[in-house]
Amino acid sequence: MPEDLSQPPESNESGKNWEEHNPDIEREITIDEFQPYGTLTLTLLYFLIVALMWVFMYFIEFGGNAPSIIE
Amino acid sequence: MHIHKFEQFWIKLSFVLIAFFIATVVYGFVAMDLKVIGDHATIDPQNLQETKFGNPGVREVTKNGQTEYEVYVQTIQFAYSPGTAEPIVVPANTRVTFYITSPDVLHGFDVAGTNLNTMAIPGQVAKMTTIFPESREYGIVCNEYCGPAHHIMEGIIKVVPKSEFDKSNLVE
Numbered sequence: 001m002p003e004d005l006s007q008p009p010e011s012n013e014s015g016k017n018w019e020e021h022n023p024d025i026e027r028e029i030t031i032d033e034f035q036p037y038g039t040l041t042l043t044l045l046y047f048l049i050v051a052l053m054w055v056f057m058y059f060i061e062f063g064g065n066a067p068s069i070i071e
Numbered sequence: 072m073h074i075h076k077f078e079q080f081w082i083k084l085s086f087v088l089i090a091f092f093i094a095t096v097v098y099g100f101v102a103m104d105l106k107v108i109g110d111h112a113t114i115d116p117q118n119l120q121e122t123k124f125g126n127p128g129v130r131e132v133t134k135n136g137q138t139e140y141e142v143y144v145q146t147i148q149f150a151y152s153p154g155t156a157e158p159i160v161v162p163a164n165t166r167v168t169f170y171i172t173s174p175d176v177l178h179g180f181d182v183a184g185t186n187l188n189t190m191a192i193p194g195q196v197a198k199m200t201t202i203f204p205e206s207r208e209y210g211i212v213c214n215e216y217c218g219p220a221h222h223i224m225e226g227i228i229k230v231v232p233k234s235e236f237d238k239s240n241l242v243e
């Protein structure tokens with residue numbers, strides 16, 4: 001995606017760049033320097049919950065609910 | 072296209088998850104020997120009278136020198152015949168094969184709290200074999216919406232000890 005598209009339209013009108021509009025921003029980083037470890041942790045936690053629920057649903061609710069169909 | 076390495080990681084992880092799901096299902100059907108209902112037979116739902124479903128109930132059969140039982144059940148709006156008006160009585164620790172069909176609309180035959188569960192489809196016969204390990208009562212519920220009284224459609228399977236099984240109620 002071209003970078004100008006991610007900028008708010010008014011920054012183009014005034015001729016100022018995005019950082020000048022947001023003086024709180026101290027440092028600009030590239031995409032690879034951005035490291036959302038919190039999101040990574042939540043994603044891993046979510047995958048773990050899905051996997052555990054699947055194991056419970058499949059092996060206990062579905063497989064272990066005897067009597068079962070034997071033929 | 073450049074993808075952030077974290078994003079690459081969880082895209083890969085979702086494929087691992089899918090592979091894991093498929094592997095558990097394969098494991099269940101290969102190693103745990105799980106079974107589901109397949110297509111057994113088709114039947115004319117208008118002419119059940121001429122079949123064993125015309126005289127539904129529990130039958131005694133001998134297979135491979137063993138005494139087994141066959142249960143023919145009609146699912147009708149809004150009852151199991153047999154099952155609702157009178158319970159289906161079968162002995163424990165014996166092979167029991169259910170044959171289930173419907174003369175009217177789609178129903179469900181779900182033995183609550185167990186893995187015994189099938190659709191009852193007009194024109195099709197569902198077949199499932201099981202062994203009830205203990206004598207107790209099981210409820211049957213209809214789990215396919217079949218009409219205005221669907222929610223009260225239920226039946227009972229009474230599993231009794233082999234020694235107490237009364238053969239005078241068998242049908243011929």
Ligand SMILES: [Cu+2]
Nearest residue numbers: 213215217221
């Ligand atoms: Cu129903």
